[in-house]
Amino acid sequence: MTFTDLTIDQDMVDALASRGIIEPFPIQTQTIPLALSGQDIIGQAKTGTGKTFGFGLPLVQRLGLDPEPGVQALVVVPTRELAVQVSEDLELATSNRSTSVVAIYGGKAYEGQVAQLKAGAQIVVGTPGRLLDLAGQRLLSLKDVRVMVLDEADKMLDLGFLPDVEKLFAQTSPTRHTMLFSATMPGPVVALARRFMNKPIHIRANDPDEGLTQANIRHVVYRAHSLDKDEVIARILQAEGRGKTVVFTRTKRAASKLVDELTDRGFKAAAVHGDMSQEARERSMASFKAGKKDVLIATDVAARGIDVDDVTHVINHTVPEDEKAYLHRVGRTGRAGKTGIAVTFVDWDDLHKWALINRALEMGVPKPVETYSSSPHLFSDLDIPSDAKGRIKKTPAAPHVERPAKEQTTDAGGSTPGTSDRPKRNRRRRTHSSAATAGEPSATEGASRPEGSGTHDGNGPGRRRRSRQRRPAGGSATPPPAA
Numbered sequence: 001m002t003f004t005d006l007t008i009d010q011d012m013v014d015a016l017a018s019r020g021i022i023e024p025f026p027i028q029t030q031t032i033p034l035a036l037s038g039q040d041i042i043g044q045a046k047t048g049t050g051k052t053f054g055f056g057l058p059l060v061q062r063l064g065l066d067p068e069p070g071v072q073a074l075v076v077v078p079t080r081e082l083a084v085q086v087s088e089d090l091e092l093a094t095s096n097r098s099t100s101v102v103a104i105y106g107g108k109a110y111e112g113q114v115a116q117l118k119a120g121a122q123i124v125v126g127t128p129g130r131l132l133d134l135a136g137q138r139l140l141s142l143k144d145v146r147v148m149v150l151d152e153a154d155k156m157l158d159l160g161f162l163p164d165v166e167k168l169f170a171q172t173s174p175t176r177h178t179m180l181f182s183a184t185m186p187g188p189v190v191a192l193a194r195r196f197m198n199k200p201i202h203i204r205a206n207d208p209d210e211g212l213t214q215a216n217i218r219h220v221v222y223r224a225h226s227l228d229k230d231e232v233i234a235r236i237l238q239a240e241g242r243g244k245t246v247v248f249t250r251t252k253r254a255a256s257k258l259v260d261e262l263t264d265r266g267f268k269a270a271a272v273h274g275d276m277s278q279e280a281r282e283r284s285m286a287s288f289k290a291g292k293k294d295v296l297i298a299t300d301v302a303a304r305g306i307d308v309d310d311v312t313h314v315i316n317h318t319v320p321e322d323e324k325a326y327l328h329r330v331g332r333t334g335r336a337g338k339t340g341i342a343v344t345f346v347d348w349d350d351l352h353k354w355a356l357i358n359r360a361l362e363m364g365v366p367k368p369v370e371t372y373s374s375s376p377h378l379f380s381d382l383d384i385p386s387d388a389k390g391r392i393k394k395t396p397a398a399p400h401v402e403r404p405a406k407e408q409t410t411d412a413g414g415s416t417p418g419t420s421d422r423p424k425r426n427r428r429r430r431t432h433s434s435a436a437t438a439g440e441p442s443a444t445e446g447a448s449r450p451e452g453s454g455t456h457d458g459n460g461p462g463r464r465r466r467s468r469q470r471r472p473a474g475g476s477a478t479p480p481p482a483a
Contacts, residue, residue: 006032008057009065011096016053019092025050025337027205032058035179040197042190043181045205046331051181052089052307055149059123060093062147062177067099069120071140073147076128076168078155080105080278081285085307086151087125099123104140106130107278114139128156128164135171142171153182153189154324162188169196183331184324217334217342219363220381221354222371224345230261231373233315234390236343237267237295240383243312244288246332247297249273250318255297258317262295266392269295300325306332316344319353323360341382344368 003013003024016022024032027045034041035058045051059073075090077083087103094101102116104126117124117140124131124140134140148169150156156165178197182189185202193200224232237245249255252273259271270284270293287293289308298306300320311333320326326344333340346354346368358365371378379386 001029003057007036008032009061011065012057012060012093015092015095021053024053025205027051027203028054028057030203030205031055031179034201034203035059035177036061038062038177040177040200041179042185042193042197042200042202043179043205044183044185044203045181046183046327049205049335051151052086053093055151055179055181056086056090056093059147059149059179060090060097060099063099063122065097067122069122070144071117071122071124071142072144073123073149074131074142074145074168074172075123075125075149075151076131076156076165077125077151078127078159078161080107080127081272081281081306082152083125083127084282084285089307090123090125094123101125104130104134105278107281110134110139128161128168132164132167135168142168143173145172145176147177147179148172149178150180150192151182153180153192154184154186155182155328157186157188158324162192165192166196183327216337216339217330218340219330219342219344219365221344221346221363221365221368222378223348223351223368224371226347228373229317229345230258230265231390232345232371232378233258233317234262234265234267234392235373235378235384235388236313236315236382237262238384238388238392239313240385241312243294243310244291244308245295245313245315246306246311246329247295247315247317248320248329249297249299252299254317255299259297262297265390267295268293269297272296272298274299300329307335308332309335309338311335312340314340314342316342319344319346319350319357321353323357326357326361343382 001024002022003016004010006024006029025045026049027043028050031041031043031054035055041055043051043054045054055075059075063072075086077086083103083105087101090101100116100119100121101123102113102121102125104113104117104124106127106129113130114134117134131140135142150165156162178200180189180193180197180200222232233247236242247258249258252275255271255273256275259269262269270287272281272284276284284293284296285306288296288306296306314330314333316326316329320329330340330342333342344354354368355366357363369377373390378384379388
């Protein structure tokens with residue numbers, strides 16, 4: 001089946017084909033026909049299975065080839081990275097028509113986003129906080145929204161966005177077409193759907209024989225020591241066939257420290273975490289997608305926005321908080337039908353947390369094997385060359401510079417100059433009996449200077465030199481006799 005078989009307009013079919021997207025995924029084949037008819041949908045599928053085009057293509061097509069200026073479609077996402085990713089996919093879909101897409105999220109200046117809204121953008125992709133901010137300033141109107149999509153709805157609940165989402169729904173028309181997509185469907189999400197959707201159809205695009213984890217991802221779990229993890233990761237990054245790799249850390253500080261460590265070891269690493277500015281986060285993501293960096297260290301805040309098809313490895317530096325976080329982390333690999341490897345490190349203190357995840361996902365690894373950077377099974381499990389070390393670039397030593405000894409010469413005056421090229425200063429102390437010419441001894445030591453003949457350089461008449469009377473040791477100077 002092709003997108004043409006799903007009655008998608010030819011201009012969008014051509015746009016997708018330009019990126020090598022020809023055949024739709026199961027979630028797309030099931031949702032697109034219903035969404036084109038205006039049916040409210042709850043779409044459930046694992047990450048990396050094409051949910052964005054599942055709602056994006058019908059959304060764009062229902063607006064028409066040349067829609068009127070003004071916001072007519074709203075896509076709400078939980079994170080900034082996901083806002084960028086979804087807006088890029090929708091820009092691809094609209095590349096052959098006049099429809100305009102704008103991404104609205106925090107961490108960026110208002111001016112550019114407001115300018116795009118005023119220019120008549122028809123599709124808005126944004127995070128709840130910035131959307132409500134602009135709506136509160138009357139810079140964004142949602143009264144004409146015809147299609148509203150909630151993407152990654154379960155993450156909205158995790159981040160506490162439910163009240164904001166309800167406010168956004170309240171600002172739109174009750175006759176809107178609503179679609180809700182998520183990888184997991186907890187009870188509060190279902191309750192939200194019942195409140196704001198009109199007889200939605202729940203579509204699950206999962207293989208019932210597949211289990212809770214994706215079949216095309218191989219899961220490897222090790223009990224590792226925290227002081228040895230960097231060394232283990234460095235060896236994994238040298239595995240045969242290793243492509244782009246995402247390493248998830250629990251804290252922002254750990255992410256920053258790890259990117260410095262891997263960079264020092266010679267790997268092309270970048271970081272994405274909450275302490276970075278939005279511009280820096282976007283630069284890191286762009287360099288990772290472009291292949292300039294092939295290792296991305298991230299906290300969970302970026303997990304939903306890493307939509308890169310050629311990620312071969314995901315490494316959990318620490319155990320995720322629960323099974324949902326685990327699924328979303330490892331879902332960064334094995335995307336678009338490709339295979340992937342997920343490696344998880346379990347600290348001794350986190351064995352109980354791993355036991356809960358293992359039981360919930362039915363992974364069958366209750367006691368991870370103890371593993372170190374020198375363990376033979378590490379190399380065999382992950383196809384790591386036996387001679388791989390923890391560093392691919394030697395730290396350059398400070399170059400030793402031989403300083404040639406300077407030739408010692410004696411000048412005409414008998415003095416030996418040092419290494420400096422400056423002439424040696426005359427340290428002769430001036431006294432009242434010195435000659436009028438500086439540096440020349442007087443003919444008679446102790447002779448008095450002729451009155452009116454002294455100047456600073458000893459040449460010609462000039463100012464009278466003040467006579468200084470030496471202060472006797474331990475006493476005060478004797479005042480000069482009265483004239």
